Amino acid sequence: MGPFEQEQGALGRHVFSxxxxxxxxxxLLEEKVGELWIEGEVSNVHRASSGHVYFTLKDKDSQLRxxxxxxxxxxxxxxxxxxxxVVVSGELSVYSQRGDLQIVVRDVHPKGLGSLQLAFxxxxxxxxxxxxxxxxxxxxxxxxxxxxxVVTSEKGAAIHDVIEVLAxxxxxxxxxxxxxxxxxxxxxxxxxxxxxxxxxCEDVGVILLVRGGGSLEDLAPFNTELLARAIRASETPIVSxxxxxxxxxxxxxxxxxxxxxxxxxxxxxxxxxEVLSDRLGHLGDQLILTFERSRNLLEKxxxxxxxxxxxxxxxxxxxxxxxxxxxxxxxLKESMRRILENSRTELVVRAGSLDALSPxxxxxxxxxxxxxxxxxxxxxxxxxxxxxxxxxRFYEGETQVVIEExxxxxxxx
Numbered sequence: 001m002g003p004f005e006q007e008q009g010a011l012g013r014h015v016f017s018x019x020x021x022x023x024x025x026x027x028l029l030e031e032k033v034g035e036l037w038i039e040g041e042v043s044n045v046h047r048a049s050s051g052h053v054y055f056t057l058k059d060k061d062s063q064l065r066x067x068x069x070x071x072x073x074x075x076x077x078x079x080x081x082x083x084x085x086v087v088v089s090g091e092l093s094v095y096s097q098r099g100d101l102q103i104v105v106r107d108v109h110p111k112g113l114g115s116l117q118l119a120f121x122x123x124x125x126x127x128x129x130x131x132x133x134x135x136x137x138x139x140x141x142x143x144x145x146x147x148x149x150v151v152t153s154e155k156g157a158a159i160h161d162v163i164e165v166l167a168x169x170x171x172x173x174x175x176x177x178x179x180x181x182x183x184x185x186x187x188x189x190x191x192x193x194x195x196x197x198x199x200x201c202e203d204v205g206v207i208l209l210v211r212g213g214g215s216l217e218d219l220a221p222f223n224t225e226l227l228a229r230a231i232r233a234s235e236t237p238i239v240s241x242x243x244x245x246x247x248x249x250x251x252x253x254x255x256x257x258x259x260x261x262x263x264x265x266x267x268x269x270x271x272x273x274e275v276l277s278d279r280l281g282h283l284g285d286q287l288i289l290t291f292e293r294s295r296n297l298l299e300k301x302x303x304x305x306x307x308x309x310x311x312x313x314x315x316x317x318x319x320x321x322x323x324x325x326x327x328x329x330x331x332l333k334e335s336m337r338r339i340l341e342n343s344r345t346e347l348v349v350r351a352g353s354l355d356a357l358s359p360x361x362x363x364x365x366x367x368x369x370x371x372x373x374x375x376x377x378x379x380x381x382x383x384x385x386x387x388x389x390x391x392x393r394f395y396e397g398e399t400q401v402v403i404e405e406x407x408x409x410x411x412x413x
């Protein structure tokens with residue numbers, strides 16, 4: 001019997017249970033319609049904890065519930081977002097518990113844009129908004145790395161290109177390879193582990209993350225969030241050289257420096273030995289010139305200081321002091337002579353004045369001085385009485401007299 005064939009009831013009518021109707025509709029859809037492709041706009045996206053994704057597929061007139069179960073959802077490289085135009089493939093069915101018509105989705109493709117490109121755009125926008133590509137996060141490359149780490153396939157052309165370039169430019173710089181798959185499932189994890197292992201080596205000054213060209217599918221591991229975060233987590237600067245010059249990956253944007261090819265990446269981390277040799281020669285010439293200039297300046301300074309030192313030599317300074325001392329001594333003698341001469345002249349003048357005022361000078365004019373027993377000068381006759389003894393001092397000599405008579409009359413009056 002078909003899905004809706006049923007034995008006739010007592011009243012001659014066909015009576016179905018709800019479950020029979022839903023089951024019959026589901027079987028009819030699966031039998032008569034099968035797999036089909038549907039174009040529409042995604043809305044009401046819901047991601048369940050189980051990993052299933054549920055959404056509504058709609059156009060301007062209708063809508064259809066859609067279910068993308070976990071095992072198929074894991075194969076979709078981009079995130080379903082509201083408003084995204086897609087083409088899905090799957091089978092129409094009926095959800096028994098609600099009787100809703102739905103499509104069980106097996107595959108999803110963005111309309112007008114490849115799924116990998118859409119995944120790239122979504123991840124790029126998210127990481128850029130987060131600031132993972134900011135220039136202030138970029139680490140400075142060492143000018144002369146001790147060891148160069150390389151993360152790539154040990155069998156690919158990229159490692160040979162890197163070795164060839166480094167051997168020609170800096171053959172003495174060691175190379176340490178962390179082999180990893182560069183495409184396919186698990187490649188992103190291997191690349192991230194390679195960066196981590198090389199970053200733990202103290203001698204590694206810079207890491208090259210490289211691979212040759214390929215399709216967008218081939219470069220998919222380099223467009224993953226896992227690898228981008230591993231690049232930013234590394235303490236060692238990373239230079240990416242992925243694909244061809246026109247290829248730009250998420251890894252390129254997250255790295256500290258992007259090179260268009262693996263060979264270019266190798267050339268960026270070391271200087272060509274011939275260029276370096278020329279630079280060293282130029283620096284050597286500059287050093288010699290600087291040395292000569294410094295030597296000439298030092299020689300001039302030395303001669304100047306030597307001349308100044310000779311001018312300040314102790315014997316010269318002593319000679320200057322001796323001459324100065326002799327000059328001062330002569331000036332002192334002359335000053336003393338003048339002072340003595342002036343003093344002598346003044347002494348003569350003052351001596352003459354004293355002589356003029358001296359009692360002896362008066363005595364020399366015929367006068368005498370009478371003094372009593374106490375040695376006091378007798379100035380008046382009234383001070384005397386008969387019998388007093390006096391001493392008379394003449395200009396020359398002295399005598400003793402006795403007063404016999406006192407007369408108070410002035411003989412000159």
